[in-house]
Amino acid sequence: MSLFSSQQRSGYLLMAPYWLHFLFFMAYPLTFSLILVFHKWDIYTPMQWVGLGNFARLFRDELFFQAILNTLLFLAIHIPLQIVFALFFAVLLNQNIRGRGFYRAVYFLPVIVSGVVVSVLFQQLFSQETGVLNTILFKLGLPKIPWLSSPEWAMPSIAVMATWKNIGFYIVLFLAGLQTIPTSLYESAQIDGATSWQQFRRITLPMLNPTMLLVIILSTIGGFSLFIEPYILTGGGPMNRTLSAMLYIYKQAFYFNRMGYAATLGFFFALIIFGVVLVQRKVVEREV
Numbered sequence: 001m002s003l004f005s006s007q008q009r010s011g012y013l014l015m016a017p018y019w020l021h022f023l024f025f026m027a028y029p030l031t032f033s034l035i036l037v038f039h040k041w042d043i044y045t046p047m048q049w050v051g052l053g054n055f056a057r058l059f060r061d062e063l064f065f066q067a068i069l070n071t072l073l074f075l076a077i078h079i080p081l082q083i084v085f086a087l088f089f090a091v092l093l094n095q096n097i098r099g100r101g102f103y104r105a106v107y108f109l110p111v112i113v114s115g116v117v118v119s120v121l122f123q124q125l126f127s128q129e130t131g132v133l134n135t136i137l138f139k140l141g142l143p144k145i146p147w148l149s150s151p152e153w154a155m156p157s158i159a160v161m162a163t164w165k166n167i168g169f170y171i172v173l174f175l176a177g178l179q180t181i182p183t184s185l186y187e188s189a190q191i192d193g194a195t196s197w198q199q200f201r202r203i204t205l206p207m208l209n210p211t212m213l214l215v216i217i218l219s220t221i222g223g224f225s226l227f228i229e230p231y232i233l234t235g236g237g238p239m240n241r242t243l244s245a246m247l248y249i250y251k252q253a254f255y256f257n258r259m260g261y262a263a264t265l266g267f268f269f270a271l272i273i274f275g276v277v278l279v280q281r282k283v284v285e286r287e288v
Contacts, residue, residue, distance in 0.1 A: 036263035043257055054264035064265060066240060067248040068272065070155060074244065075223040077159035082219050083212070086167050090174030091204070104175075108168035115165065119232035122161045123148070126233070148234055151241040158229045158242055166222065170215050177211030178204070217277055224273045245269050 037054060039047040058064065093104050110118065125132050126147035134144040147157040181204065189199045205212075227246040230236055236243035236251070249269065253262035 033263040033266065036260045037267060039260045041259045043259060047260070050260065054261050055268075057261060058264055058268060063240065063243070064245070064248055067243045067245045068269070070241060070243055071224060071226060071245045073155055074159050074162075074226055075220060077156055078162055078223050079216065079219045081159065081163045082167060082170055083215060085163065086170035086215070087174050087208075089167070090171045090178060091200075093171065094175055094178045104171075107171050110165050111168040113165075115228040116232060118161065118165050119229055122157075123233055126157055126161075149238055151239045154234055154238060154242045158226075158233060161233075162223075162226070162229055166219075170219070173211055173215055173218075174208065177208045181207045213281065216280055220277055220280060221273065224269075224276075 036047075038049060038051060040050045040053070041047040089107060093100060093107070097103075124130075128134060128144055128146050128149060131147070133147065137144055145153060147153050185203050185207075186199055189203060194202070225246055226244040227250065230242040230244050230247050231250075234242045236247050245265075246269075249262050249265045252258045252265060
């Protein structure tokens with residue numbers, strides 16, 4: 001008698017690609033990274049056991065904590081911009097306007113464009129001498145702004161670029177949320193004489209709370225993985241003011257071949273992300 005029936009064998013066969021993917025691309029790298037945390041390894045020589053030495057080094061690494069602060073600054077600019085503009089355009093695109101499908105496609109287009117292409121595009125846009133923005137400022141008689149070469153302007157400029165790149169995705173989420181709100185609520189509010197602003201505050205925003213929570217969490221996780229934009233636009237400068245945590249971990253691993261230390265930074269940073277998202281969820285859920 002066969003151990004598995006034909007139907008069970010077919011089921012296991014269908015699940016095999018998922019489990020192979022999980023084992024080779026998730027379980028194995030994660031386990032290997034965990035081993036690296038306790039070792040010093042430069043790829044070319046055998047691993048050396050250092051115990052908790054990488055953690056001791058981490059807490060003395062001022063540049064890593066500056067990279068985390070830079071990332072938090074990026075989030076503080078990026079998330080509010082993302083929510084306000086995505087919600088604004090989602091409300092507009094939810095109206096019965098002519099060419100609505102076209103406008104929705106246009107706003108979503110940057111999402112599918114490569115981050116490298118967008119970074120190169122904005123590198124030209126932000127150019128201090130020949131960029132479009134500074135050309136407009138010059139025509140208006142205003143001083144040029146060093147968008148990417150100034151420690152004060154560099155990270156806000158990157159946050160604006162990231163917002164433009166990702167806003168289409170969050171517009172789609174808000175549109176989906178808006179379309180779940182029963183129209184009867186608005187009809188009742190109109191009969192009671194509520195203005196458009198009152199309807200937005202009293203009906204739209206409260207009904208969008210679950211979507212808002214999702215957008216905040218996804219924006220936070222996406223923001224913490226900031227890498228391509230500073231890597232291409234500034235390389236982490238000027239004065240390490242755009243050095244994101246992910247870029248710093250990458251440099252430790254592939255510029256300096258400190259694989260064990262980079263793995264330690266990665267696990268520590270993952271704990272920070274988990275903690276921030278957990279706090280966000282508690283705060284937002286309390287307000288729902």
